[in-house]
Amino acid sequence: MLLHIPSLLSADDLQQARALLEDAQWQDGRSTAGHRAQGVKRNQQLPIDSPAAQQLGALIAGRLMQSPAFLSAALPLRMVPPRFNRYEGEGEYGNHVDNAIFPIPGTAQSVRTDCSMTVFLSDPEEYDGGELIIQDTFGQQEVKLPAGDAVLYPGTSLHRVTPVTRGARLASFLWVQSLVPQDHRRRLLYDLDQSIQALSADHPDHESVDNLTNVYHNLLREWSLT
Secondary structure, eight states: OOEEETTSSOHHHHHHHHHHHHTOOOEEGGGGOOTTGGGTEEOEEOOTTOHHHHHHHHHHHHHHHTOHHHHHHHOEEEEOOOEEEEEETTOEEEEEOOOSEEEOTTSSOEEEOSEEEEEEOSOGGGEEEOOEEEEETTEEEEEOOOTTOEEEEETTOEEEEOOEEEEEEEEEEEEEEESSOOHHHHHHHHHHHHHHHHHHHHOTTOHHHHHHHHHHHHHHHHHOOO
């Protein structure tokens, strides 16, 4: 499932993010790439222990946990703290698949990357190129969203970022381990949850609301790994 989450970050959030990123110390993105990815990765990233990365990462993680769409679609168990990258001057990231497992810095835990996410921090008018190209079961999807918007997609997807030929593309990215590993099951649960919410809003006293909610939680109970 590929899900667009509009306005994850507010205008104030974006202003804070851009100010911190403007003064941050960036490093070559290849320093965090695997052997295969190093040959196709040309961007910059903030070090994981950067104060700016930690402050903005906490902000984005907090906004995600307040997002009904994210919670419903990802069913998060744990996630890697958000990271940050910058593309400019023909910077790009060729076709790659994200690592299946990522350690959570400073802990003994790891995250299975069921879901990948990009949070856009630059508006499309600020740069040319920089489209996120995702290949999934419905074909190739091209994503370039307004600043503050996010896209959630399966971590199993082959994806790339096209060359940025003008301006700079700033973004945050992260991975989520879901309570439900299979993408097709998460999609069914998401669709069911959205239908329950719509029915509840239109007919709050209808007995089907309770019946469908019962079905939802029993499916989640059946499919969850916890």
